[in-house]
Amino acid sequence: MQKIKEFLNAITPLSPEEWIIFSSKLTSYEVPKKTILLKHGATENYLYFIEKGMIRYYIPKEENDLTFGFAFENELASAYDSFLTQSPCRYEIETLADTKIWRLTHAGLAEIYEETKVGNKMGRLITETLFRKEMKKELSLRDESAEERYLKLFTERPKLLQEIPLKYVASYVGVTPQALSRIRKRIS
Amino acid sequence: MQKIKEFLNAITPLSPEEWIIFSSKLTSYEVPKKTILLKHGATENYLYFIEKGMIRYYIPKEENDLTFGFAFENELASAYDSFLTQSPCRYEIETLADTKIWRLTHAGLAEIYEETKVGNKMGRLITETLFRKEMKKELSLRDESAEERYLKLFTERPKLLQEIPLKYVASYVGVTPQALSRIRKRIS
DNA sequence: CGCCGAGTTGAACTGAATCAAGAAACGTGG
DNA sequence: CCACGTTTCTTGATTCAGTTCAACTCGGCG
Numbered sequence: 001m002q003k004i005k006e007f008l009n010a011i012t013p014l015s016p017e018e019w020i021i022f023s024s025k026l027t028s029y030e031v032p033k034k035t036i037l038l039k040h041g042a043t044e045n046y047l048y049f050i051e052k053g054m055i056r057y058y059i060p061k062e063e064n065d066l067t068f069g070f071a072f073e074n075e076l077a078s079a080y081d082s083f084l085t086q087s088p089c090r091y092e093i094e095t096l097a098d099t100k101i102w103r104l105t106h107a108g109l110a111e112i113y114e115e116t117k118v119g120n121k122m123g124r125l126i127t128e129t130l131f132r133k134e135m136k137k138e139l140s141l142r143d144e145s146a147e148e149r150y151l152k153l154f155t156e157r158p159k160l161l162q163e164i165p166l167k168y169v170a171s172y173v174g175v176t177p178q179a180l181s182r183i184r185k186r187i188s
Numbered sequence: 189m190q191k192i193k194e195f196l197n198a199i200t201p202l203s204p205e206e207w208i209i210f211s212s213k214l215t216s217y218e219v220p221k222k223t224i225l226l227k228h229g230a231t232e233n234y235l236y237f238i239e240k241g242m243i244r245y246y247i248p249k250e251e252n253d254l255t256f257g258f259a260f261e262n263e264l265a266s267a268y269d270s271f272l273t274q275s276p277c278r279y280e281i282e283t284l285a286d287t288k289i290w291r292l293t294h295a296g297l298a299e300i301y302e303e304t305k306v307g308n309k310m311g312r313l314i315t316e317t318l319f320r321k322e323m324k325k326e327l328s329l330r331d332e333s334a335e336e337r338y339l340k341l342f343t344e345r346p347k348l349l350q351e352i353p354l355k356y357v358a359s360y361v362g363v364t365p366q367a368l369s370r371i372r373k374r375i376s
Numbered sequence: 377c378g379c380c381g382a383g384t385t386g387a388a389c390t391g392a393a394t395c396a397a398g399a400a401a402c403g404t405g406g
Numbered sequence: 407c408c409a410c411g412t413t414t415c416t417t418g419a420t421t422c423a424g425t426t427c428a429a430c431t432c433g434g435c436g
Contacts, residue, residue, distance in 0.1 A: 354414075367392055
């Protein structure tokens with residue numbers, strides 16, 4: 001639980017009383033690789049903190065499904081749009097490795113917003129970060145080629161490319177596995 | 189000023205005292221069509237509320253610049269990522285018509301967050317909405333064709349297509365003006 | 377040992393970009 | 407208010423990046 005405490009404190013400091021409230025709403029789980037955390041069409045009821053392991057976000061497809069995001073150790077995860085609107089999700093979340101998560105229910109978060117002073121600020125700051133990530137992804141999709149996105153991934157998160165099957169990376173940068181294979185060949 | 193008051197109250201109710209604080213930080217401007225509100229490389233210092241008129245967001249390019257967003261009457265606008273991080277913006281904002289805006293400085297918003305109880309909640313809720321919009325845009329870019337995006341725009345915001353030059357719409361849906369012209373021909 | 381999914385490579389095809397030119401709409405100054 | 411010049415939109419021809427279909431290799435796992 002130490003990790004998540006540090007994570008939150010780094011965003012904005014929590015008083016001991018506030019941390020007690022936060023932590024009382026959190027429950028931990030260990031899920032094996034390839035576990036689906038949220039099925040397409042279901043409504044997201046949780047905010048996750050990944051203590052160990054990793055996940056991917058994807059829209060399931062007949063052939064190759066469309067992977068559009070990942071989350072790793074020490075990061076938050078959730079189908080946040082579905083969580084916020086409490087409406088069915090058009091994508092799924094699955095673990096890519098054995099994963100240990102802490103999670104907070106929608107009702108639990110609502111209580112935190114009501115019971116703590118810091119809640120809304122914490123929520124705002126976290127959502128601001130999520131917004132900035134989305135915006136960056138949008139501009140990247142519009143303004144960069146698949147090759148540029150792959151190279152960026154390569155320099156910014158080299159670890160990712162070692163741990164994640166290339167077919168998911170291909171989808172993430174916006175091409176088929178065949179096309180990514182050719183990009184990699186061209187580069188090296 | 190009534191419009192912005194209603195806009196904010198619809199998000200979460202403001203007490204009279206809180207509205208006094210909010211409104212004291214707002215200043216209004218009228219800017220002609222084709223005015224650049226934020227130049228590429230500059231840092232966004234404002235959050236805008238569009239009382240009348242419209243704007244576009246774009247990355248300037250030699251030939252056709254890359255338009256990736258619009259905002260209209262009764263909507264908020266800002267290079268919010270640059271605003272949040274107070275770092276240089278990689279895109280620009282320009283009015284598409286004579287526009288009346290209210291604006292709030294970064295410092296002004298910081299004061300609101302400090303001085304009012306409702307501020308952080310308001311900020312959180314607004315940012316949540318911005319996040320959901322971005323996410324929707326990302327998934328649309330990944331999962332839909334330019335033609336599908338155009339048709340959606342056509343059904344969801346028909347007015348937009350009448351008011352905005354097609355070359356901006358083309359860029360927004362992710363193709364060249366020539367390609368959009370062919371899409372329109374194919375459809376009709 | 378054999379099977380299956382992941383990755384690579386080749387060939388044919390396709391949708392969109394680019395290059396180019398003409399038509400229509402717009403706005404600006406006389 | 408018209409005339410001119412500029413910008414926007416359309417259409418055609420060519421080129422190109424990426425998809426699709428298909429076959430083959432490799433590595434892990436039952």
